[in-house]
Amino acid sequence: MIDEARPGVVLGVSAGIAAYKACELLRLFTESGHDVRVVPTREALRFVGEPTWAALSGHPVTAEVWEDVHEVPHVRIGQEADLVVVAPATADVLAKAAHGIAGDLLTNTLLTARCPVVFAPAMHTEMWEHPATRANVATLRERGAVVLDPAVGRLTGADTGRGRLPDPREIFELCRLVLAGRPRDLTGRHVVVSAGGTREALDPVRFLGNRSSGLQGFALARTALARGAEVTLVAANVALGDPAGAKVVRVESARELRAAVIEAAAAADAVVMAAAVADFRPAERQDSKIKKTAGEPDPIRLVKNPDILAELGERRRSGQLPAGTVVVGFAAETDDILRNGRAKLERKGCDLLVVNQVGENLAFGTPDNAAVVLSAGGAPVEIPRGPKEDLAHVVWDLVAARLS
Numbered sequence: 001m002i003d004e005a006r007p008g009v010v011l012g013v014s015a016g017i018a019a020y021k022a023c024e025l026l027r028l029f030t031e032s033g034h035d036v037r038v039v040p041t042r043e044a045l046r047f048v049g050e051p052t053w054a055a056l057s058g059h060p061v062t063a064e065v066w067e068d069v070h071e072v073p074h075v076r077i078g079q080e081a082d083l084v085v086v087a088p089a090t091a092d093v094l095a096k097a098a099h100g101i102a103g104d105l106l107t108n109t110l111l112t113a114r115c116p117v118v119f120a121p122a123m124h125t126e127m128w129e130h131p132a133t134r135a136n137v138a139t140l141r142e143r144g145a146v147v148l149d150p151a152v153g154r155l156t157g158a159d160t161g162r163g164r165l166p167d168p169r170e171i172f173e174l175c176r177l178v179l180a181g182r183p184r185d186l187t188g189r190h191v192v193v194s195a196g197g198t199r200e201a202l203d204p205v206r207f208l209g210n211r212s213s214g215l216q217g218f219a220l221a222r223t224a225l226a227r228g229a230e231v232t233l234v235a236a237n238v239a240l241g242d243p244a245g246a247k248v249v250r251v252e253s254a255r256e257l258r259a260a261v262i263e264a265a266a267a268a269d270a271v272v273m274a275a276a277v278a279d280f281r282p283a284e285r286q287d288s289k290i291k292k293t294a295g296e297p298d299p300i301r302l303v304k305n306p307d308i309l310a311e312l313g314e315r316r317r318s319g320q321l322p323a324g325t326v327v328v329g330f331a332a333e334t335d336d337i338l339r340n341g342r343a344k345l346e347r348k349g350c351d352l353l354v355v356n357q358v359g360e361n362l363a364f365g366t367p368d369n370a371a372v373v374l375s376a377g378g379a380p381v382e383i384p385r386g387p388k389e390d391l392a393h394v395v396w397d398l399v400a401a402r403l404s
């Protein structure tokens with residue numbers, strides 16, 4: 001029986017080699033105060049045994065509907081849950097869930113659950129890309145389930161590709177956001193988010209850069225995923241784990257970031273430019289390390305980098321982006337943030353501009369943020385200082401209102 005005093009999570013485990021990683025996911029849930037009932041498939045118990053799940057969860061474990069029949073577990077477990085997460089979710093379980101096939105305790109639980117359901121697929125690339133699997137995933141997403149895209153990496157044997165189970169901590173972070181009960185108002189939408197700070201090379205070892213950690217952009221990606229979006233995250237020099245379910249494109253320079261954003265934006269419903277993009281780059285990159293000499297160093301001549309946010313606005317006006325694409329910019333300011341922000345909003349041609357003050361212990365590298373969101377025709381929206389996820393949700397609230 002799930003403890004009603006704590007959030008009740010059902011952890012479904014299907015038969016993939018990644019089943020052992022679900023032990024870490026279970027630990028993260030239990031250590032954060034969740035009451036977890038593990039429901040494996042029969043075949044999953046060939047990878048991780050019943051005693052392991054029982055010891056880690058504190059609950060008895062079975063894959064059968066015929067045990068403790070008087071308690072009607074095939075109905076009760078799903079009814080009582082606050083969240084069901086299946087990790088790993090094999091192609092077989094996705095197919096059964098999509099078609100309402102209920103041959104064991106897990107698939108019965110999925111049919112009776114009226115809470116949010118998250119699937120974290122793991123399988124070989126060919127299985128993930130098969131039209132049958134893609135159709136099953138689309139069906140589940142249309143019904144409101146969160147089906148993460150698997151990560152890219154080493155699979156079983158010598159194979160590498162898309163199909164790897166996302167990092168358990170990232171699955172946990174997304175489930176935590178889903179449990180918060182935010183609306184699923186981005187379901188069926190594709191959003192592009194840029195994050196981090198670009199670096200412009202001076203020579204093979206030195207660069208011009210900035211202090212951006214990427215935390216705000218990654219918070220935007222995670223919250224969008226929790227609200228049902230397909231997310232492409234363009235990350236510049238960020239030392240953070242990939243958000244579970246996002247397509248992550250790693251870049252270094254402003255020109256690389258521009259190319260990745262422009263490509264992804266062509267099929268996007270919204271683009272949020274949270275990255276700190278360098279305004280300038282060295283006119284010339286030295287092929288070898290610049291040596292220290294007795295005299296003063298030669299001046300470094302700078303040239304302008306492309307203005308990606310302004311280009312997105314121009315592409316939308318010229319029809320290269322769909323007219324309904326919502327474009328959101330971020331402006332880091334040290335003073336006169338409203339005046340500078342309004343001028344930038346007009347100059348860039350975006351729908352929304354998130355203006356935040358930066359400086360010592362402000363915005364860059366911190367877990368919290370505060371901002372004012374400006375729009376061409378509306379009143380400023382003030383976001384008080386708080387977790388970066390809270391700011392991200394306000395941004396998506398405003399984006400979703402425009403998309404609808």
